[in-house]
Amino acid sequence: MDASFYFVEDENVPMHVGSVLVFEGPAPSYGDVIRLFLSKMDSVPRYRQRVRSLPLHVGRPVWVDDDHFQILYHVRHTAVPSPGGDDQLRNLAGRLFAQRLDLTKPLWEIWLVEGLENNRWAIISKVHHCLIDGVAGTDLMQLLLDARKDVALPEPTEWTPQRSPSQLDLVVDGVRDAVWTPVKHLAAIPAFARSLRSGSELLDIGRAVLGSLPGTAKRLTSSAAGSLNGPIGPHRRWVWTKADLAEVKRIRKAxxxxxxxxxxxxxxHGFRELLAKRGELVDGQVVRTMVPVSMRAENEHDRLDNRVSAVLVNLPVSSLDPLDRLSTIREQMDDLKGSRQAAGADVLTKAGNFAAPTLLALGSRTAMRFPQQLLQTVTTNVPGPRVPLYMLGRRLQNIYPYVPIASTMRISIGIFSYLDEITFGINADFDGVPDVQVLADGIRSGFDELLAVAAAPAE
Structure with missing residues (x-):
């Protein structure tokens, strides 16, 4: 999966995840931020490594130490124009998120942003998706931030890059990997089969993934809002909205x-508003979203890689009644929890280990470029820390997530919780979704609508 995220990158599809972190002021100096990251480099070795691809992709890309690593390239300094409000910060972040990372260097950037109103400052972070998934990104954030205000920074240690393997070494290892990895995974099939309680479980997994289970089949055949699909360009619009965890829990309780x-x-509700404003809302319509599911075990939270699967959910945008929408979504989620679709998708993800790396590269690119109307969006929800975090003694106020778009999906929604706040970072193709703010406002009004229902006296 890591290799797949690397292979699908092109000039219109930058495959990094990101976030905007807003802090209480005053802003630290650029030099202090540089020293902070240097002191933490030993905890994130990938930050000093780059990707090397093999000729003709005879093996998977490999991580190698960057002989020319320079922290000043990766930690950068900028400011927003006056008045330094949310609009100026969002516009800056949208431009930076649209720019691809240099694939010949370690795949991350940090921007120190000054000039925010109310004595605030921000960090804009970009990390390639081949390096981390959402949960690993949360762990990484907690490595770079502190749970206490007055933490002394460790002294940076001397770092010497390991010798980069020769091209011949990489080709030989790649060929060996291409031959040995499928054999190793084939040998593991009997153990996997024995772990199932019966042969019918394997059939259940296949049915769930292929959509032959009744609930899944209905989700795949429902009329989707295909107008949300289309080609994407290199530019992005990125907006946010937020909700309080307390109000979400109040709705859930009621x-x-x-x-x-x-x-x-x-x-x-947000997508319903968007389609209605476009004059495209029709009866029986849904917006089909992919919802990533973490497959990371409790003891795997220190691994910087991708351990995700996914399920498909139909958002019932044509329904007028918010309680009916909630009931429909709850029914689907309960069905998915019992159908093993997520487990089945994880099995298919691991099946990529059987493919020769060349085919993996071609397959990844083809899958992400093939025009499709099956999925309209991605909604990924990552729970964050419930305790205050600090950077250089300044308290973190808000975190807004960024999730990439690809293929013909013009909109993605990243969801993150920190303390008692849930934030929504909405990423959209610049030309294809000029009305993305309608979606953001609609999500917020969706919570307000549910709050009104929750507060209404029972009949």
Missing amino acids: TGGTVNDVILTAIT
Whole structure:
């Protein structure tokens, strides 16, 4: 999966995840930020490594130490124009997120942003998706931030890059990997089969993934809002909205379901507003979203890689009643939890280990470029820390996530929780979704609508 995220990158599809972190002031000096990151480099070795690809992709790309690593290239300094409000910060972040990372260097950037109103400052972070998934990104953030205000920084240690392997060494290892890895995974099949309680479980996984289970089949055949799909260009619009965790819990307590069910219902309202403003809302319509699911075990939170699967959920945008929308989403999520679709998708993800790396590269690119109307968006929800975090003694106020768009999906929604706040970072193609703010405002009004229902006296 890491290799797939690397292979699909092109001039219109920068495959990095990101975030905007807003802090209380005053802003630290650029030199202090440089020293902070230097002191933490030993904890994130990937930050001093780059990717090397093999000729003709005879093996998977490999991580190698960057002989020319320079911290000043990766930690940068800028400012927003006056008055330094949210609009100026969002516009700056949208431009920076649209710019590709240099694939010949370690795949991350940090921007120190000054000039925010109310004595605030920000960090804009970009990390390539081949390096981390959402949960690993949260762990990384907690490595670079502190749970206490008065933490002394460790002294930076001397670092000597390991010798980069020769091209011949990489080709030989790549060929060996291409031959040995499929054999190793084939040998593991009997153990996997024995771990299933019966042969029918394997059939259940296949049915869930292929859509032959009744609930999944209905989700795949429902009329989707195809107008949300289309070609994407190199530029991005990025906006945000937010909700309080307390109000989400109040809705959940009054209406049932889970926090995730409530969040998806509010997002449904946002898409309903967007389609209605475009004059494209019709009866029976849905917006089909991919919802990534972490497959990371409790003991795997220190690994910087991708351990994700996904499920498909239909957002019932044509439904007028918010409680009906919530009920429909809750029914789907309950069905998915029991159908093993996520487990089945993880099995298919691991099946990539059987493919020769050349085919993996071609397959990844082809899958992300093939025009499709099946999925309209991605909504990814990552729970963050419930305790205050600090950077150089300054308290972190807000975090807004960025998730890339690809293929013909013009909109993605990243969801992150910190303290008692849930934030939504909405990424959209600049030309294809000029009305993305309608979606953001609609998500917020979706929570307000549910709050009104929750506060209404029972009949």
